[in-house]
Amino acid sequence: MWSTQASVQIEAIHAMLASGHRSVHMERHTLILWGLATAGLILVATAIFTPERFPVTWVRAVATTAFISAVLAGVAYLDFYLIRRSRDLRAESISFVQLQMTKVWWLLVGLIVLINLGMHFFGGGYMFYSLVLILMGLALYVHGLFSKQMLTLAGVMMILLGLVSISLRLPFPLIEWMTVFVFALGWPLLGLTLNMPTLNHSLKYRLLFSLGWLCLVCLPAITIHQLGALEVKLDAVPTPLAEFLQQKHQNGISEQVVTLAAGSSVPLNVELTGDVLDGVNATTLTMLLSQRIDIVLKDGKPDGHFRVANGPWKKYTYNYRIREFSMTSSLDPGQGPLVKLKLHISTDN
Amino acid sequence: MDAISSPELNIVLHQPVRTRIVAYLAARGESTFNELKQALDITDGNLDSHMKKLIGASYIETKKQPVKKGKQQTLYSLTEDGSREFENYIETLKCLLSPQFKNISPVDG
Numbered sequence: 356m357w358s359t360q361a362s363v364q365i366e367a368i369h370a371m372l373a374s375g376h377r378s379v380h381m382e383r384h385t386l387i388l389w390g391l392a393t394a395g396l397i398l399v400a401t402a403i404f405t406p407e408r409f410p411v412t413w414v415r416a417v418a419t420t421a422f423i424s425a426v427l428a429g430v431a432y433l434d435f436y437l438i439r440r441s442r443d444l445r446a447e448s449i450s451f452v453q454l455q456m457t458k459v460w461w462l463l464v465g466l467i468v469l470i471n472l473g474m475h476f477f478g479g480g481y482m483f484y485s486l487v488l489i490l491m492g493l494a495l496y497v498h499g500l501f502s503k504q505m506l507t508l509a510g511v512m513m514i515l516l517g518l519v520s521i522s523l524r525l526p527f528p529l530i531e532w533m534t535v536f537v538f539a540l541g542w543p544l545l546g547l548t549l550n551m552p553t554l555n556h557s558l559k560y561r562l563l564f565s566l567g568w569l570c571l572v573c574l575p576a577i578t579i580h581q582l583g584a585l586e587v588k589l590d591a592v593p594t595p596l597a598e599f600l601q602q603k604h605q606n607g608i609s610e611q612v613v614t615l616a617a618g619s620s621v622p623l624n625v626e627l628t629g630d631v632l633d634g635v636n637a638t639t640l641t642m643l644l645s646q647r648i649d650i651v652l653k654d655g656k657p658d659g660h661f662r663v664a665n666g667p668w669k670k671y672t673y674n675y676r677i678r679e680f681s682m683t684s685s686l687d688p689g690q691g692p693l694v695k696l697k698l699h700i701s702t703d704n
Numbered sequence: 705m706d707a708i709s710s711p712e713l714n715i716v717l718h719q720p721v722r723t724r725i726v727a728y729l730a731a732r733g734e735s736t737f738n739e740l741k742q743a744l745d746i747t748d749g750n751l752d753s754h755m756k757k758l759i760g761a762s763y764i765e766t767k768k769q770p771v772k773k774g775k776q777q778t779l780y781s782l783t784e785d786g787s788r789e790f791e792n793y794i795e796t797l798k799c800l801l802s803p804q805f806k807n808i809s810p811v812d813g
Contacts, residue, residue: 361800367720368727368794374743375731443771446738448779 378450379501383546384437390542392430393491394535396423397484401531416475423468431461452501463494481527481676484534488517491538505554508565509545513537516572524703528583528670532576541572593649611652617664619644663702676701716761717793721746721754726763726782726790734767734781755780763789 400419409415435457442449467490474480492513499507516537520530545568553560593614615621620641627636651660651668659671669675679699686692717723721744728743729735735743741751758764763786768776782790 358801361797364718364720364723365794365797365801367724368797371724371727371743372731375728378732443775443777446736446777448734448736448739448769448777450735451733 376452377501379453379456379498380447381498381502381506381546381549382438382441383549384441385434386546386549387543388430388434388437390538390546392426393487393542394539396426397531397535397538412475416472419475420468420472423471427464427468431464456498456501459497460494463490466490482521484527484530485517485520487534488513488520488537492517503549503555505545505549505561505564508561509541509568512565512569516569526580529576529580532579533573536572536576540575541568544568544571609654611655613650613652615644615648615650617644617647661702669702713796714789714793716757716763717789719754721750722758723793725751725754725758726786729764729780729782730787730790734779736777736779740780758786762786 400423404415404419404422406415409418438449467487470486471483474483492510492515494510495506495513496510499505499510516533519525520533525533548554548564554564591610591612593612595614595616596619599611599613620643623640623642625638625640628634646664649662649665651658657671660668661671662668677698678701679697681697682694684692684694717726724744725740728740732739737748737751737755740755741748744751755764759766762783764780765783767779767781769779771777
């Protein structure tokens with residue numbers, strides 16, 4: 356019958372059109388190369404570009420950006436060179452769609468570098484690794500649309516990890532380790548298994564693989580984070596503030612815990628400067644503590660660790676934030692000009 | 705009852721392998737011989753004979769692209785004629801799916 360022949364041909368055409376459109380082939384080395392380089396960058400850049408080594412913000416920002424850009428540009432060049440070489444060896448071409456996808460990939464990587472630079476000046480660094488997960492997840496997702504469905508799924512998992520880490524306010528070191536393991540373990544594993552026939556033909560296997568993949572990237576991160584939290588094991592008996600103030604000198608005491616009891620008053624020095632302010636406007640306010648705080652001193656100086664009401668030890672860098680910052684001004688005949696500044700200090704991420 | 709005119713199917717395109725070759729190139733743009741072979745899962749000789757027919761009908765054109773060390777890669781893509789004929793072929797197939805051709809076999813037509 357004509358209609359049978361026609362429907363067979365149309366089905367064949369549909370199948371080949373779909374095959375032609377899915378012409379982007381993610382090479383195994385791409386995921387391994389980018390994954391290991393990104394994980395290495397996170398670990399190395401964090402260790403090198405510290406505020407102690409680069410105290411001036413703009414110098415640190417420029418140095419970090421230059422370093423990250425140079426490494427990522429090198430990775431991009433090497434990746435493209437290896438893609439071309441492997442295609443030549445297999446007598447295959449790089450499709451038009453793949454070239455456009457590569458540009459999208461580079462744009463997203465460039466966007467991450469710019470966000471990193473901007474966060475040095477405008478804040479929001481807490482969200483950086485979540486954004487890295489979301490944007491690189493997006494890169495995988497877009498590639499997957501024209502390539503293997505497993506890539507789409509991996510992209511969705513990365514985007515979800517990024518969104519969950521922000522919405523659940525996960526501790527910064529945990530998000531950082533999670534990002535490291537996504538790139539150091541998750542991406543190479545994805546690269547090695549991407550062409551497995553079972554993954555490409557069975558949704559059940561893809562979902563099982565996704566579950567295993569999530570465990571692989573999350574469990575080591577959670578373990579390392581927990582081990583880091585246990586690291587602060589102090590034998591020192593907490594010293595009340597009054598007793599601490601009586602000590603003439605702290606020589607010979609390498610580690611000490613000082614307790615600020617609930618109700619203690621802590622002076623807050625405020626310095627305001629600005630283009631419409633005359634010089635430095637300084638004043639001292641008093642903060643009253645609602646809960647007991649233990650502070651760790653090493654060699655007589657706070658080392659950044661603290662805990663609230665016998666809770667878990669926290670680090671100042673990651674657990675001390677200013678939220679709900681607002682500044683309003685008013686001017687009325689009875690009261691004159693008035694500026695109201697409100698901010699909320701949080702130790703709970 | 706009115707007589708039904710027989711559908712005019714393009715004889716070059718109305719062949720399963722050639723239809724798939726043209727559909728693949730229509731979606732992908734350009735492709736090497738190896739990529740076509742993998743996509744269609746057929747032998748070199750089989751693909752070669754069908755490619756010769758499509759090139760002979762001016763539906764497919766070739767382009768040489770240098771790769772490295774003096775080697776060249778041949779890329780195949782649809783010509784304008786090839787694209788137009790492929791669209792016409794699909795329209796004809798759609799017509800054949802209409803109810804009036806439901807119970808008519810090619811020999812009747």
